[in-house]
Amino acid sequence: MDTKILIIYTGGTIGMSRSEKGYAPKKGFLTELLKRIPALYDEAMPAWELYEMDPLLDSSNMTVLEWNLIGSVIEENYEEYDGFVILHGTDTMAYTASALSFSLENLQKPVIITGSQIPLFEVRNDGLDNLLTSMMIAGEGRIREVALCFANELYRGNRATKTSATDLHAFGSPNYPPLAKIGTSIVYNDMIPQRVCDEPFRVQKLEKIPIGIIKVFPGIQFELFEEIMSESLKGIVLETFGAGNIPGSADAILPIVRKAHENGTVLVICSQCLKGSVSLGTYETSSALKDAGAVCAYDMTTEAAVAKLYYLFSCGLSADEVKEKMEDSISGEITK
Ligand code: ASP
Numbered sequence: 395m396d397t398k399i400l401i402i403y404t405g406g407t408i409g410m411s412r413s414e415k416g417y418a419p420k421k422g423f424l425t426e427l428l429k430r431i432p433a434l435y436d437e438a439m440p441a442w443e444l445y446e447m448d449p450l451l452d453s454s455n456m457t458v459l460e461w462n463l464i465g466s467v468i469e470e471n472y473e474e475y476d477g478f479v480i481l482h483g484t485d486t487m488a489y490t491a492s493a494l495s496f497s498l499e500n501l502q503k504p505v506i507i508t509g510s511q512i513p514l515f516e517v518r519n520d521g522l523d524n525l526l527t528s529m530m531i532a533g534e535g536r537i538r539e540v541a542l543c544f545a546n547e548l549y550r551g552n553r554a555t556k557t558s559a560t561d562l563h564a565f566g567s568p569n570y571p572p573l574a575k576i577g578t579s580i581v582y583n584d585m586i587p588q589r590v591c592d593e594p595f596r597v598q599k600l601e602k603i604p605i606g607i608i609k610v611f612p613g614i615q616f617e618l619f620e621e622i623m624s625e626s627l628k629g630i631v632l633e634t635f636g637a638g639n640i641p642g643s644a645d646a647i648l649p650i651v652r653k654a655h656e657n658g659t660v661l662v663i664c665s666q667c668l669k670g671s672v673s674l675g676t677y678e679t680s681s682a683l684k685d686a687g688a689v690c691a692y693d694m695t696t697e698a699a700v701a702k703l704y705y706l707f708s709c710g711l712s713a714d715e716v717k718e719k720m721e722d723s724i725s726g727e728i729t730k
Contacts (some may be wrong), residue, residue, distance in 0.1 A: 395440040397476035399532045402467055404460065404490075405450035406483025408510040408521040417513060419450035424481070427514050433526060440476070440533025453483025453490070453509075458600040458704055461493045465597040468498060468505065472595055477504035477532030481525070484509045484556055484564055487542060491551030492701035495540040495725045497600055497708075500593040504537040507551060508544060511562050520545065520562045527576050534580070538588040539726070541573055548574035550586075552698040552727040555668065568669040569693040569729065603707040607696065609633040609666065610640055616647045623653040629660040629703040629716070631696055638663045638672040638680040638690065651686040658713040660703065661688040662720055664696045671729075689720045691728075698727040 403409055409424030410417040425444060428434055434442070445467055451460065468478055482490055491507050498505060508528040510521030528543040540551035542565060549567035557566040574582045604626050608619060610633065623630075634640055640647055654661045663683055665672050671693040674684035684690075691699050699720070706716045722728070 395438060395530075395533045397533045397535060398441040398443075398474075399477045399479060399529060400467075400471050400475040401442055401444045401479045401481060401529070402464060403444060403446045403450065403481045404453070404456075404464065404483075405447065406453050406481060406487075406509045407513050408481050408508075408525070409450070410513045411515060419452065421446070421448070421450065424514070431522065433522075434529075439526070439529055442529060445471075451483070453486040456483075456486045456490060458493070458602055461490060461497065462599055464490070464494065465497050465599070469595075469597045472503070475503075476535055477506070479525070479528045479532045480505065480507040482507050482509045484511065488551075488554045488556055488565070488695065488697040489701060491540055491542045491554055492695070492698040492727070493600065493704060495550075495552040495698075495727070496702060496705035497598045498540060499596050499598055500591045501540065501595060502538045502591060504532045504535060505540045506532045506537070506548075507540065507542050511560070511564055527580070531574065531580060536582055536588070537573060538590075546576040547572045548576070550726055552701070552725055553695065555695050555697060557668070566668070569671075569695075570726075598705065598708060600704050601708045603628050603704050605629040605631070605700065605703050607631045607633060607700065610635065612641055614641060616642070616650050619650055620653060623650055623657065623659060625657045627657065627659045628707050628713075629662065630654065631662045631664055631691075631699045631703070632683075632688070633664050633666050633696060634672070634680070634683075635666060637670065637676050638665065638674045638683060639677050640680065640683065648682060648686065651683065651688065655687060660713055660716050660720065661686075662691050662699050662703065663688050664691040664694065664699050687717075689717050691720070692730055694728050702727065
């Protein structure tokens with residue numbers, strides 16, 4: 395292939411080695427491993443270089459700082475490479491993919507994020523296929539967005555979610571079709587147009603915005619959460635039942651909603667269901683949220699909602715502006 399890609403290794407199982415306490419990332423280990431994989435040097439592959447982050451992380455430890463670091467590496471190398479592959483742990487891969495889908499503004503090159511459930515050094519592993527396929531997709535250049543490649547499917551990054559801790563098919567995109575399916579060949583979904591944009595590529599730095607997630611459950615005592623609804627809390631994602639329903643009478647949650655409103659905290663309503671959309675006001679049990687001005691996340695994943703809150707507040711928008719933009723698709727994360 396006549397193109398050149400940059401592989402950014404952030405940590406995660408794919409490049410981990412065995413330590414006394416279990417699998418852990420180790421400096422330089424992946425570099426050595428890749429030298430021993432002949433397929434990576436085949437002429438069917440794009441030329442590539444490896445950038446190893448320091449420190450390498452289990453993705454459970456990823457924060458906005460690491461999202462910014464990945465963004466900076468892409469920004470500094472944007473002109474030199476035709477595409478990027480990010481090797482990442484699976485645990486928070488969907489959060490990173492979502493965050494980058496917002497922060498890499500006007501992206502016109504492939505940014506493919508992948509990893510594996512079994513490390514590359516193990517004889518039986520899923521890392522090699524995921525790596526080779528991601529590299530080919532990044533080299534082919536047909537995707538101009540942040541996408542997540544795993545187990546022979548390519549998903550829009552901000553639509554993906556980790557669905558299994560053990561299956562090799564560890565991700566799904568319940569509310570959006572795959573951008574490509576990988577069988578005997580890579581078949582792109584032509585029904586999904588790739589954005590064409592003339593604006594210059596730029597990376598929006600993300601800030602450590604104080605936000606939270608509350609998952610509702612039968613018998614939840616909303617009053618216990620009143621304490622955390624302080625002025626410093628900028629946004630809260632409420633993972634509700636079904637199409638946006640909450641347990642108990644509206645009176646139970648109203649003090650929280652009112653406090654959020656007074657403090658300028660943006661309250662975003664997501665669903666605990668993997669599939670389908672939030673529709674506030676369909677049931678009596680969600681109308682209180684609607685009346686109180688909560689934001690409807692429609693079919694957005696919790697990962698995307700969290701990342702979008704980080705992004706919009708980092709852009710310096712007011713709470714009202716954030717509310718408005720949360721309900722609009724800015725990077726293909728919502729279907730209304
Ligand atoms: N704990 C690992 C991580 O997310 C799991 C994995 O990579 O599959 O970094």
